[in-house]
Amino acid sequence: MRDRTEAASKAKELVSRMTLEEKASQLKYDAPAIPRLGIPAYNWWNEVLHGVARAGTATVFPQAIGLAAMFDEDLQEKIADVISDEARAKYNGQSSHGDRDIYKGLTVWSPNINIFRDPRWGRGHETYGEDPYLTSRLGIRFIKGLQGSGKYLKTAACSKHFAVHSGPEAVRHQFDARVNAKDMNETYLAAFEATVREAEVESVMGAYNRVNGEPACGSETLLKKTLRDKWGFRGHVVSDCWAIRDFHVNHKVTATAPESAALAIKNGCDLNCGNTYLHILEALQEGLVTEEDITTACERLFTTRFLLGLFADDCEYDSIPVTDNDTDEHAALALEAAEKSMVLLENDGILPLDPQSIKTIAVIGPNADSIPALEGNYNGTSSRYVTFLEGLRDYGRKHGIRVLYSLGCHLFKDRTSGLAQADDRLAEAAMYAEAADVTIACVGLDAGLEGEEGDTGNEYFSGDKKDLLIPESQRRLLDVLEMSARKLITVVTAGSSLNVPGGNAKVFTWYPGQAGGTALAELLFGEKNFSGHLPLTFYQSIDDLPDFEDYSMENRTYRYFTGKPLYPFGHGLSYTTYEVLKADADDLTVSAEIRNTGSMAGDALIQVYAACDSPFAPVHPRLCGFQRVSLNPGETKTVSVTLDPFTRTVINSEGNRISAEHGTLYVGLGQPGFENAGDTVEIRF
Structure with a gap:
């Protein structure tokens, strides 16, 4: 097993040979090379939420909320093990070509173990749902799969965002989450403590917001008294990206960048995702920090690099070839995960479909042939995407079933062509539904409609939801299909609670990854049985919930909700009993x-x-x-x-x-x- 004492000793010796300026330079996410000491450049920023992200071809598994819907610890760890294999394969190949850019390192900023406390939060689909125990178990197993069990860390996982972070996205850079002691320890800190104590996660990322007045990335309460002193955390802490800048720009708890850098590093934030630590030497000159503060942070970071075997000649993972990425075996696992994550919400007996009695199906809707509907956010790029339309068409071809397709409507606009009148695809949708034995409506959201404020992938559109409805364009489409279709199956793609009426059966697919279309076809036609369950409460309306900015758990999630849910936490139907x-x-x-x-x-x-x-x-x-x-x-x-x-x-x-x-x-x-x-x-x- 890994020897942290030895790695820390080697880090201490190496850092002792650095100049003050060299040590300070290593505290930013894009750490430069120090050629005289044989230290290559290293970019700490990588993402593997549900597959290696933003770095080219990789296996794309279901979004994290879909992984949670499997309720399967063993499969969770197996998926993370595959993801870390692919991260190592890509790192080995790319670094051998001198490519040490962002998204290509071995320090992976996953999993997101925040509690999905409110369905309006746009980033909720990055989490494992609303329950602290489920989140803890899946987070632990994901981290174990990422970090491996060898002499070295296969990758260094990161529990984020510490802590009390779940929206609103629009004000996250200045928001103060006020939480009482019971909710803090029962709900918001539980999964973090579990991943530190049981999974020995190597890294923890702070959140953007303040927590009871303290900015999370510079919180003495969180980073020193809780994380290190109480829980015994021995890894490194990284800020969320440009969160330390928020100290003086938005939170106004400091006046200058050197003061912000000092507050963060004095309280144990070792690595700056951002550029505020460019002012760390100014903070030293102003007497706000000591050289020992800089040295301690640097030693922690190099301890992680030694634990990863980045300076070793006997690392067992150095031999993982680039061909271990995007393999047939990994694709089969992505399909299995998609099959096990989808949830059958309602069924009046129409499912499973009988291929012998169906001659024509109509596949209609903006998510029917959409790759973004498969991906979620923080995603890689698959070479094997199968959209819902493609999966159903492939199945139909094998069984002599004709497939008709219509976009039906735009995902959220009132028309699909700028020169057309509103609802320009509704007539086509209606005529195909009338001609088909069964209509499959593929509606919902994608990560362009629910996600992270200012996210690199959807910086102009994404964020929190205002309600639990699908866009109005899709509601009009469903109204038409309710009148036109002989039998209607509603397939909803999203990462959060939605109230979507209508249909003889209703399936929730989450963002199911590269094999979503194949999985959906197999499930609808009974080749596989539904077994996914909701890791969230589905509510009737936002009106049933407290104010979004209220972080009290009163009347939130299945543990404290006093109303009648649309579907309860844990719900999921099957074709058997x-x-x-x-x-x-x-x-x-x-x-x-x-x-x-x-x-x-x-x-x-x-x-x-x-x-x-x-x-x-x-x-x-x-x-x-x-x-x-x-x-x-x-x-x-x-x-x-x-x-x-x-x-x-x-x-x-x-x-x-x-x-x-x-x-x-x-x-x-x-x-x-x-x-x-x-x-x-x-x-x-």
Whole structure:
């Protein structure tokens, strides 16, 4: 295993030979070479949220929220292992050609483990959803897959954005997120603590916003007292990009760039994504920092570079060839992930489609033949994209089914051609729907409509949502299809809660990655069974929620929401039926016997929720364990579900974790109290 003590010793020795100016130069994300010491240039900025991003050809997996919908820890780690293989393959090849540019290093700024607390947040699809426990488990396994288990780090993962960060995007550079102690420790910090303590994540990225008055990237409370002193974090901290500049420009907690640089580095932010650390020597001259502060940050950064084997001649990952990128095996894994992530929300019996009884299908909508609808944001470029139209057409060709296609409408404008009248594709959509046995409407969003403020990929359009509706152009299209189609299947592409009416069946695909079209066709025609589940509460309307800028968890997410959801957290239908026959529990494990009582093979998701008998418990039982299990028709299996070690505890109003002696475990197929959970087995403790 990796020897951090040895790496730190080597880093200390190397940094001791640098001049003050050389040490200071290494604290920016685009660190220059120091030829006299044999140190090559290194760019710390790389992204691998759901595949190696922004660096050319790579396997594109489902967006992070889609990975969460799989509820599959083992597959999560397997995907991250493949991503890190591709990152190493590309690094090895590109660095051998002297290309050490942005997005080509081994320090990867993923995963995003913020809590998706409000469906308006544009970046929510980068996360693993609204639940701290699910986010913790998937974050841990993703990090383990990225970092590997060898002598060296395969890549250095990064838990971001620390902390209390989930919109609004428009004011993130000056916003102060005010959070009470209970919500802080129960919700916003839980996944960060878990990834530091259990996954030993190598890096943590600070957030743009302030947290209870302190800018996150210069917060003594977060970076020193919590991250290092309380949790024992030993890696390096990086700022979000140009976040330190916000200290004096937007937050107004400092007056000058040297003061901002000093506040960040004194509180433990080692690496500046941005350029404010160009003023670090001015801060030294003004007496705001010491050379020791600069040295400590530099040593931490070089410890990571030594842990990555960047100065070694025996690194086991140096031999990964460029041909290990974009392989058939990786493509097959992307397809499996897409199949397991899609969620069947509603079905009146029309699905699965019978290819023997269908002669014509109409595939209609702005996301039917859209590559952006597959990608999400922070994405790579696949050489193997299969859009929904292409996947359905390929399937239809094999089974003698005619496929008709219409764009139907623009994604968000009122016409598809500037010279045309409004709704210029509705008549075409209607006539094709009338001619088809089944109509498949492909609607929703893409990362140009929900995403990051000022993101490099969509800097003029993206950001938060104002409501839970699809654009008006698509609502008019669905109205037409409701009247024209004999049978209507609504396929919704998005990364967040939406309320999309209509259809005989409804499928939520997220942003499913390069194989989205193949996966959708296989699922709709019953070649595969649906097994994805919602890692989010789907709400009826924004009117059901508190103000977007209110960071209290009151009436937010399934744990505290008091209204009636459109679809509950954990919801997901199947073509077969399952029954939990019995269950027993000990301190950290539930043993559940489950049977496939239907006529088709599938993957069931056992969900375990805990309700502690305590005034500090959430309003509703919280997720404390989950396990997928594959079952043939009529098959019964006994499954062991590992529980959250904190299942029998609560967080009190002071933010302290205390024991809850008694409570109830609910073992079922969904959130207790909802139809999708089936007959839950209750176990008192």
